[in-house]
Amino acid sequence: xxxxxxxxxxxxxxxxxxxxxxxxxxxxxxxxxxxxxxxxxxxxxxxxxxxxxxxxxxxxxxxxxxxxxxxxxxxxxxxxxxxxxxxxxxxxxxxxxxxxxxxxxxxxxxxxxxxxxxxxxxxxxxxxxxxxxxxxxxxxxxxxxxxxxxxxxxxxxxxxxxxxxxxxxxxxxxxxxxxxxxxxxxxxxxxxxxxxxxxxxxxxxxxxxxxxxxxxxxxxxxxxxxxxxxxxxxxxxxxxxxxxxxxxxxxxxxxxxxxxxxxxxxxxxxxxxxxxxxxxxxxxxxxxxxxxxxxxxxxxxxxxxxxxxxxxxxxxxxxxxxxxxxxxxxxxxxxxxxxxxxxxxxxxxxxxxxxxxxxxxxxxxxxxxxxxxxxxxxxxxxxxxxxxxxxxxxxxxxxxxxxxxxxxxxxxxxxxxxxxxxxxxxxxxxxxxxxxxxxxxxxxxxxxxxxxxxxxxxxxxxxxxxxxxxxxxxxxxxxxxxxxxx
Numbered sequence: 001x002x003x004x005x006x007x008x009x010x011x012x013x014x015x016x017x018x019x020x021x022x023x024x025x026x027x028x029x030x031x032x033x034x035x036x037x038x039x040x041x042x043x044x045x046x047x048x049x050x051x052x053x054x055x056x057x058x059x060x061x062x063x064x065x066x067x068x069x070x071x072x073x074x075x076x077x078x079x080x081x082x083x084x085x086x087x088x089x090x091x092x093x094x095x096x097x098x099x100x101x102x103x104x105x106x107x108x109x110x111x112x113x114x115x116x117x118x119x120x121x122x123x124x125x126x127x128x129x130x131x132x133x134x135x136x137x138x139x140x141x142x143x144x145x146x147x148x149x150x151x152x153x154x155x156x157x158x159x160x161x162x163x164x165x166x167x168x169x170x171x172x173x174x175x176x177x178x179x180x181x182x183x184x185x186x187x188x189x190x191x192x193x194x195x196x197x198x199x200x201x202x203x204x205x206x207x208x209x210x211x212x213x214x215x216x217x218x219x220x221x222x223x224x225x226x227x228x229x230x231x232x233x234x235x236x237x238x239x240x241x242x243x244x245x246x247x248x249x250x251x252x253x254x255x256x257x258x259x260x261x262x263x264x265x266x267x268x269x270x271x272x273x274x275x276x277x278x279x280x281x282x283x284x285x286x287x288x289x290x291x292x293x294x295x296x297x298x299x300x301x302x303x304x305x306x307x308x309x310x311x312x313x314x315x316x317x318x319x320x321x322x323x324x325x326x327x328x329x330x331x332x333x334x335x336x337x338x339x340x341x342x343x344x345x346x347x348x349x350x351x352x353x354x355x356x357x358x359x360x361x362x363x364x365x366x367x368x369x370x371x372x373x374x375x376x377x378x379x380x381x382x383x384x385x386x387x388x389x390x391x392x393x394x395x396x397x398x399x400x401x402x403x404x405x406x407x408x409x410x411x412x413x414x415x416x417x418x419x420x421x422x423x424x425x426x427x428x429x430x431x432x433x434x435x436x437x438x439x440x441x442x443x444x445x446x447x448x449x450x451x452x453x454x455x456x457x458x459x460x461x462x463x464x465x466x467x468x469x470x471x472x473x474x475x476x477x478x479x480x481x482x483x484x485x486x
Contacts, residue, residue, distance in 0.1 A: 037212065039079050039246045043086065046078070047136030048218055054090060055123035056223075057083075059130045061112045062120065066099055069106040077132035077215065077247030080106035095119060129223040129278045132248050134216035137330065143212055143249075144288055144333045151254065151289065151336065153180045154206055162206065166199050167367055167375045167408050179360025180206065180337060184315055188341045190364025193407030196341040199362070200293045203339060204256040210235050211289040212249040217281075219330050224270055224322075226281045231257050255290035257283055261299035268310065269323045284320060284334055291337045298342040298349055308350045311338065315357055365405075369396060372406040383415060385431040394433060398440060414439040 040046050046053065060067065060075050069087055073080035084105045090096045095116035100109035112120060154162060159177045160170070168176070179186045188196050215227045232252045270279045284292055298304055314320050320334045346354050346361060355361075376395055377388035385391060395414075399406050415431070417439035422429040429435070441447070 037246055039244050047139055058116055058120035059123055066109050066111050068109045127223050132215040134218040134223050135214045135248050140217050167371055175360055182359045184359030186339045187346045187358050187361040189345050191405055193409035194364035195408035197295055207254040209254055210251055211254050213252045214249050224279050224281050228286055255287050257287040258293040261296040287336055289336055293339045295341045297340040298344045308354055367406045376411050383431050417442050
């Protein structure tokens with residue numbers, strides 16, 4: 001059942017029903033809030049049912065026992081001048097009582113009355129959200145609708161500079177840039193270690209510009225939290241905003257949210273946080289106006305198939321239907337980009353139906369040796385390596401002898417292990433053959449004999465004697481020919 005916000009006005013009973021029940025008209029839905037970043041100037045501009053606003057205000061007394069109107073206004077993200085008449089209405093209803101008069105109306109200090117405590121407890125049972133006042137559903141739809149098509153992307157030269165740390169050639173970079181300029185799914189696939197995760201990290205810095213993110217959205221009787229301080233980065237101007245700015249919204253850099261397959265269940269519908277008892281928006285809503293990156297997408301095949309089916313419908317309509325645990329549903333616009341990284345090709349996950357809806361794809365499964373070697377040499381040169389060509393050839397030999405495909409991720413990981421080993425031994429990093437061989441053995445879980453450098457010849461976990469120390473007649477595991485002493 002879809003949520004409908006148009007409901008008749010209703011009265012709020014301020015004590016248990018009975019012959020002497022006192023009824024005060026506090027209900028009714030208020031008109032939708034304003035459309036810009038300017039703070040609401042009247043209660044009608046907030047876009048919330050007045051009863052819901054009163055319930056949220058009463059719950060704030062759990063945080064601040066005897067707050068002033070000014071303190072509560074800051075917590076709710078609303079101008080204090082709007083709360084003065086609201087508190088007067090709540091006082092007449094017997095929900096709050098003044099305990100200290102200030103020189104100005106908005107400096108008056110309040111405490112909960114008996115009926116206010118009971119109503120606050122009931123409101124807390126319905127929703128444990130205690131934060132800034134939520135924006136209306138219509139206001140959120142307008143904001144996202146205005147933002148669609150305004151996402152900025154780097155130009156070809158900037159994108160090439162950004163992705164020079166990857167193994168992509170110029171044609172792949174252009175294809176990726178074209179995909180980001182459009183709309184739809186972007187699919188990156190390749191075997192483990194092919195550099196998918198590294199590429200996702202680089203792509204997360206592509207977005208430019210900012211977007212306004214609401215602290216929360218009012219969805220019927222529920223409150224859906226959207227702003228997440230762990231994922232959203234407020235702009236500098238957001239902290240310096242004046243008093244006339246609507247504090248229910250946070251001006252943030254366009255979000256880039258990177259998640260793994262273990263969080264796919266949070267990509268569908270609002271989920272209830274068991275610890276806080278509050279509804280949190282799914283990742284595709286938190287990434288609205290930005291980019292959602294999903295790594296190891298195919299690790300959970302059933303959920304991956306579900307997400308593909310759902311995203312197909314979203315691409316066709318631009319709207320995602322969120323379902324709450326109580327059975328209610330709401331349609332929200334979703335804009336931005338979605339990047340999937342998987343080991344399997346898209347044909348193996350969604351067939352041709354998925355391929356047709358891809359804005360672009362990057363295949364990291366087939367990496368030419370010349371491209372791999374050039375990338376390794378460039379990477380290791382940046383790290384101060386004196387012989388990058390020798391190390392790139394050695395890496396290719398090691399991959400072949402171990403029966404592994406050329407994997408950029410392995411080259412990066414060896415570099416990290418070599419740096420960690422130097423730090424452990426209290427040495428400065430000297431990126432040479434010995435350091436890389438030692439890192440290879442650590443990476444593959446192979447023993448290193450004390451008192452000598454690790455061996456470079458390896459085949460599927462077998463360590464051979466170093467070339468210059470082999471006994472006559474021993475077998476070189478790479479050539480399978482008897483060793484002839486020099």
